Amino acid sequence: MTGLMRNANGSLFDFGPLAPLYEGWYDTDMGQAFDRIQRRDVLSLLEPYTPGGMVLDVGCGTGHWSGFFEQLGFRVVGVDVSELMIREARLAHPNCRFQRADAVRLPFSDGSMDMVAAMAALEFMAQPLDALAEMIRCLKPGGRVLIGTLNRLAPINQQRLLEGEEPYASGRLYSPSDLWRLLSRFGRVRMVGSTMQQPASPVAGPPPGDAFADSSLLVAEVLP
Numbered sequence: 001m002t003g004l005m006r007n008a009n010g011s012l013f014d015f016g017p018l019a020p021l022y023e024g025w026y027d028t029d030m031g032q033a034f035d036r037i038q039r040r041d042v043l044s045l046l047e048p049y050t051p052g053g054m055v056l057d058v059g060c061g062t063g064h065w066s067g068f069f070e071q072l073g074f075r076v077v078g079v080d081v082s083e084l085m086i087r088e089a090r091l092a093h094p095n096c097r098f099q100r101a102d103a104v105r106l107p108f109s110d111g112s113m114d115m116v117a118a119m120a121a122l123e124f125m126a127q128p129l130d131a132l133a134e135m136i137r138c139l140k141p142g143g144r145v146l147i148g149t150l151n152r153l154a155p156i157n158q159q160r161l162l163e164g165e166e167p168y169a170s171g172r173l174y175s176p177s178d179l180w181r182l183l184s185r186f187g188r189v190r191m192v193g194s195t196m197q198q199p200a201s202p203v204a205g206p207p208p209g210d211a212f213a214d215s216s217l218l219v220a221e222v223l224p
């Protein structure tokens with residue numbers, strides 16, 4: 001599949017064929033190391049949080065993050081355009097609910113969610129602005145949107161793009177300042193960058209200079 005070709009399902013890349021293999025990444029040493037620091041950085045934005053609320057995980061894939069939010073004590077519903085990814089998610093996380101839906105048409109009422117998350121998903125959505133507007137629509141007053149996204153500037157992602165490695169090459173990866181500009185249309189933004197070296201500190205407002213340049217994943221919250 002060539003870069004930026006729009007998949008009929010609203011995804012820039014069809015993850016379906018990867019579905020049975022997808023969780024395998026988290027079993028590798030590198031996958032486990034990334035997962036650990038990314039969870040740490042997500043928590044640095046979420047804390048303090050009140051368990052028990054309703055979380056919508058958009059572009060949930062095999063439900064990896066849905067399972068994490070459930071472990072934190074949330075009730076979780078995940079959606080994805082790929083039926084094959086949803087099938088894996090249902091098998092792996094029986095306590096979460098999953099259904100097929102496009103992020104631009106979320107089948108939930110206005111103001112029904114305490115948090116809406118999209119982890120490593122926004123950069124693969126064909127219509128990210130419309131998807132963000134939908135996520136905000138579903139939020140309760142006082143709720144937040146949580147976005148985790150691959151950092152275009154990180155050396156590991158630069159290398160993947162240079163080599164045309166999929167699915168990265170089909171995605172539309174954001175730099176920290178691109179991401180801040182996109183998200184700040186919707187509310188106040190705080191951002192952290194995941195690196196192996198040190199625990200991240202969230203930054204409010206536009207990220208200064210080359211902030212987070214080494215971070216493979218950017219994690220941001222939007223408070224409308």
Ligand SMILES: C[S@@+](CC[C@H](N)C(=O)[O-])C[C@H]1O[C@@H](n2cnc3c(N)ncnc32)[C@H](O)[C@@H]1O
Binds near residue numbers: 012064102119125
């Ligand atoms: C890189 S995977 C991330 C999966 C999961 N969030 C995780 O971090 O393990 C991106 C997912 O976004 C989904 N996706 C892409 N565009 C979408 C859209 N418009 N609506 C819903 N899901 C979408 C893909 O099908 C895929 O499962």
